Amino acid sequence: MERTLSDRMNHDSYDDDYVRAILKKVRVIAMVGASPNWNRPSYFAMKYLQGKGFRVIPVNPVAAGQEVLGEKVHASLKDIPDKVDMVDVFRASAVAGPIADDAIAIGAKVLWMQLGVRNDAAAARAEAAGLEVVMNRCPKIEYARLNAELGWHGFNSGIITSKRRRI
Amino acid sequence: MTDSKPDFETLAIHAGAQPDPATGARATPIYATTSFVFDDVDHAASLFNLQTTGFMYSRIMNPTVAVLEERLAALEGGRGATGCASGHSAQVLALFPLLSTGDEFVASNKLYGGSITQFGQTFKKFGWTVKFVDPDDMDAVRRAVDEKTKAVFTECLANPGGVVVDIEAMAKIAHAANCPLIVDNTLATPYLLRPMEWGADIVVHSTTKFLSGTGTTIGGAVIDSGKFDWAKAGKFPDLAGPCAAYHGLTFFETFGDLAYTMHCHAVGLRDLGPTMSPFGAWITLLGVETLALRMDRHCANAARVAEFLTGHKAVAWVNYAGLPANKYNRLAKKYLPKGAGAVFTFGLKGGYQAGIRMVEGVNMLSHLANIGDSKSLIIHPASTTHRQLTEAQQIAAGAGPDVIRLSIGLESAKDIIADLDQALNRAAGN
Numbered sequence: 001m002e003r004t005l006s007d008r009m010n011h012d013s014y015d016d017d018y019v020r021a022i023l024k025k026v027r028v029i030a031m032v033g034a035s036p037n038w039n040r041p042s043y044f045a046m047k048y049l050q051g052k053g054f055r056v057i058p059v060n061p062v063a064a065g066q067e068v069l070g071e072k073v074h075a076s077l078k079d080i081p082d083k084v085d086m087v088d089v090f091r092a093s094a095v096a097g098p099i100a101d102d103a104i105a106i107g108a109k110v111l112w113m114q115l116g117v118r119n120d121a122a123a124a125r126a127e128a129a130g131l132e133v134v135m136n137r138c139p140k141i142e143y144a145r146l147n148a149e150l151g152w153h154g155f156n157s158g159i160i161t162s163k164r165r166r167i
Numbered sequence: 168m169t170d171s172k173p174d175f176e177t178l179a180i181h182a183g184a185q186p187d188p189a190t191g192a193r194a195t196p197i198y199a200t201t202s203f204v205f206d207d208v209d210h211a212a213s214l215f216n217l218q219t220t221g222f223m224y225s226r227i228m229n230p231t232v233a234v235l236e237e238r239l240a241a242l243e244g245g246r247g248a249t250g251c252a253s254g255h256s257a258q259v260l261a262l263f264p265l266l267s268t269g270d271e272f273v274a275s276n277k278l279y280g281g282s283i284t285q286f287g288q289t290f291k292k293f294g295w296t297v298k299f300v301d302p303d304d305m306d307a308v309r310r311a312v313d314e315k316t317k318a319v320f321t322e323c324l325a326n327p328g329g330v331v332v333d334i335e336a337m338a339k340i341a342h343a344a345n346c347p348l349i350v351d352n353t354l355a356t357p358y359l360l361r362p363m364e365w366g367a368d369i370v371v372h373s374t375t376k377f378l379s380g381t382g383t384t385i386g387g388a389v390i391d392s393g394k395f396d397w398a399k400a401g402k403f404p405d406l407a408g409p410c411a412a413y414h415g416l417t418f419f420e421t422f423g424d425l426a427y428t429m430h431c432h433a434v435g436l437r438d439l440g441p442t443m444s445p446f447g448a449w450i451t452l453l454g455v456e457t458l459a460l461r462m463d464r465h466c467a468n469a470a471r472v473a474e475f476l477t478g479h480k481a482v483a484w485v486n487y488a489g490l491p492a493n494k495y496n497r498l499a500k501k502y503l504p505k506g507a508g509a510v511f512t513f514g515l516k517g518g519y520q521a522g523i524r525m526v527e528g529v530n531m532l533s534h535l536a537n538i539g540d541s542k543s544l545i546i547h548p549a550s551t552t553h554r555q556l557t558e559a560q561q562i563a564a565g566a567g568p569d570v571i572r573l574s575i576g577l578e579s580a581k582d583i584i585a586d587l588d589q590a591l592n593r594a595a596g597n
Contacts, residue, residue: 039414041421044218051210051219115423138423149220151183153228154236154428155247160173162193164186 009127011120011135016159019142022110022132026085027055029139030077030108032099033090034058036068042090043068045114045140052143057084077102086110088139089117096122104129114138175242175358176459183237184452197449198230217413217421217433227437231445235452239378239388242357242455243370246393247428249436250386250448254353254373255285256441257387258320261349261371263439264405264430265317268294272346273311275302275321276563277330280553282351283564286320301563302332305340312344317402318369319346323362323502324354326538327548327565327572329486329511331498338366345400353377353539354508358462365502368395369427376539377509380454380461384447389431393424406430412438461541461577466506468583469575475584476513481521481595483569487511509575510538512548512565519568521594522547526571528590531582543576543583 029049034042034056046056046069057080058068064075074080077087077099087103089096089112096113100122103111111126113119113135123133144150145157148165173181184195203222205211213219222228232250240248251257266272274286276299286297300311302321312319319341323334334350341348347368352360356377362370372378374386397406397419406426409415412434418426436442454461466489473487488499489507499507515521525547526534532545536552546552548566561567575583 038216039416039421044216044421047213047218048220051213141423141425144220148185148188151237152220152222152230152233153247153425153432154233154240154249155425156182156237156240156245158241159185160177160181161185162181164191165188 009123009133011118011123011133014134014137016146018132019134019137020146022086022112022134023139023143023146026110027053028057028082028084029054029086029088030057030059030074030080030084031088031090032059032077034060034063034068034073035090036060036063036066036073045088045090045138048140049143056088057082077106077108080106084108086112089113091117093117093119097125100126104131110134112137112139115141178241179238179358179458180456182241183234195231195234195449195452197445198225199445200229201225217416217429225445226440226442227432229442229445229448231452232443232448235374235443235448235455236388238452238455239357239372239374240390242361242458243352243390244357244361244363244392245370245390246424248388248390249428249431250374250388250443251436252387252441252443253385254351254371254375254387255281256439257371257373257389258282258285258351259439260387260431260435260441261369261389262295262318262320263435264427265347265403266293266295267405269296270294270317271296271298271315272318272320273298273300273308273316274319275325275332276300276560277302277325277332277565278320278322278351279326279353280548280556280561280564280566283560284555302330302337305333305336308337309340312340312346314344314402316341316344316346318349320349320351322351322354323360324488324508324510325565326354326510327512327552327570329488329493329495329507330565331488331495331502331507333498334362334367334502335365338368341368342366345402347395354510355503356458356462358458359466359503359505359508363392363394368392374451375537377462377465378455378458378539379451380458380539380541382537382540382542384450386443386447386451387441389428391427391431393427395427397426405434410434462506462509464577465509465575468577468580469509469511469573470506471580472573472575472583472587473511473513476587479588479591481516481591483514483516485511485513486565487513510572512570512572514567514569515571515591515594517569517595519549522569522571523550525590525594528593529586530589531578531586532573532590538572538574540574541577543578543586544574546572548572
C-alpha cells in the first residue's frame with residue numbers, strides 16, 4: 001500500500017500490511033538510545049532484532065566508542081559511516097524532533113518511535129521528506145506479532161489465517 | 168482478514184490456531200513435551216533473560232497451551248492470557264503480581280464459596296488480607312476501597328446466587344483508588360459478557376466450566392487488558408520496579424502492555440508452578456470452538472426451567488436474573504443481553520431437609536459439585552460447596568439452607584423439567 005501523504009497517515013493504528021512491509025524491506029537499523037546495559041529494554045530489542053537478521057547500530061553519546069552486542073556505539077546518527085534504512089527512537093517523545101531531522105539528513109527511509117514515544121511534529125517533517133513513520137510501537141513486538149511468535153507467550157496477535165507460516 | 172475485526176464465533180474457532188508451522192497440521196497439535204532444545208548457549212541465555220521469544224520448559228509455556236491463551240485473550244478483548252491448572256490457581260496467579268505480604272484487596276462477599284474460603288482463609292498464610300463487601304451497595308464498596316487497596320475482585324454474574332454486579336460502577340471505584348478491577352467471568356463466559364468493555368482490567372476464568380463445556384478437564388486462565396498503567400499507580404513494585412529474580416529487569420518498562428502477562432508466566436507459573444497441561448488445553452480448545460452455540464442453548468434451557476420452577480407449588484422462590492421480576496433483571500439486561508447464564512438457585516418451601524431429598528431424588532440431573540457442563544447438574548450448597556461457611560456467610564453468598572443450585576445443561580428442556588418435577592414432588596412428600 002502506497003503511503004506518502006502525512007495528512008492521510010493514521011498514527012493511532014497501523015495496518016498490519018504497512019508494518020509488515022517496513023520490517024521486510026529494512027535491513028540496517030540505527031537505534032538511538034541503545035543501552036550497553038543488558039537489562040535495559042533497548043538491549044532486549046537490539047539483541048532480538050539481531051537474531052532475526054537485522055543489523056542494529058547503537059547510537060548513544062554517553063556510551064560512544066564502546067561496543068554493544070558486537071557493534072560500535074556512535075555518538076550521533078551523523079557519525080554512522082554506513083547506510084541506515086531505519087532509525088529507531090528509544091528516547092523521550094520531547095527529544096524526537098532533532099533525531100527525526102538527523103534521520104532525514106542521513107537518508108533513512110523509515111523513522112520508528114518506540115512504545116510510549118510519539119511526536120507528531122517530528123513525524124510530519126519526516127513524512128514530508130518521504131520517510132515512512134511508525135510511532136508508539138516496538139519493532140521487536142511487531143516482528144514477533146506478525147510472525148506468529150507473540151502468541152507463543154499467550155498474547156493476542158490479532159491475526160487470523162489458515163495459511164501455514166514458517167518460523 | 169488481518170485488518171477487519173472478526174466476529175466472536177470466528178475468533179472462537181481461529182484465534183491463536185494457525186496451521187502448525189512445523190508440519191502444517193490444521194488441528195492444534197498436542198505438544199506433549201516438558202522441554203524444548205536450545206540452538207546454542209547464547210539462545211538459551213536470551214530465553215532465560217526474556218530477551219527473545221521461544222519455548223524453554225512447559226511449566227512456563229507450551230505451544231498447545233499458548234493457542235488456548237491467545238484464543239481466550241482474543242475472546243475477552245484482552246492483550247494476553249495465562250493458562251493455568253485451575254480456576255483457583257488463576258485467582259492466585261492474578262493477584263500474585265499485585266500483592267505482597269501485608270497488602271490488602273477488596274472482594275465481593277457474593278463470590279463463589281470456594282473463592283471466599285480461598286481469599287478469607289488460605290490467603291492469610293501469604294499475608295494477603297481481603298476485605299469483603301456487598302457489591303449491591305456501591306457506597307459500601309467505595310468506603311472499603313482506599314489507596315492501600317491493591318485490587319478489587321468480583322464476579323459479574325455470581326455463583327450460585329444469580330447475582331449480577333454493576334461492574335462498570337465497580338471499575339470506576341477501583342480506578343479512582345489506582346487499582347485494577349479483576350472480574351471472574353466464569354459463569355457468563357466472554358460470549359455473554361466481556362468485562363473489559365465495562366472497565367475491568369483483568370479477567371479470570373475457571374475454564375473447567377462452560378469454556379471446556381463437557382465436565383472433562385480442570386483448568387484456569389488469567390487475561391490482562393494491557394490497559395492498566397502499573398507505573399502511574401505507584402503501588403505495584405513487582406511490575407513497575409526492578410525484579411530481583413531477573414537481575415533488576417523492570418517488567419512494565421521492558422514489556423509495556425505485555426508486562427502483566429509476561430510476569431504471570433515468567434514469575435507466577437515459573438515459581439508457583441500451577442501449569443495447565445497441553446492435553447487439558449487441547450480439550451478446552453475443543454469446547455471453546457462451540458462456545459457461542461452452546462451458550463445460546465444453555466441460556467434458552469435455563470430460562471425455560473426458571474419459568475417452570477416459578478410456577479411450581481413446592482418452590483418458594485427462584486433467583487434467576489433473566490426473570491423479569493428478579494431484582495437483578497435491570498443489571499442483567501445491561502450486562503447480559505444475550506442471556507443470564509445457566510447457573511441459578513431456587514428455594515424449597517421444605518427448607519434444608521427438602522433440599523437433601525431433592526438432590527437425592529433426581530434421576531437424570533447429576534448431583535455433583537461442578538457447573539457449566541453439557542449435563543444438567545444439581546447441588547444443595549449448604550450441605551456441600553458452602554458447608555465451610557457460617558450460616559450468615561452462606562446466606563450472604565446466596566447459599567442458605569433452603570437453596571438448591573442448578574447448572575442447566577444441553578439436554579432437551581422438556582426432559583430436564585420432567586426430572587425436576589418428579590424430584591420436587593417427592594421432596595415435598597407428594
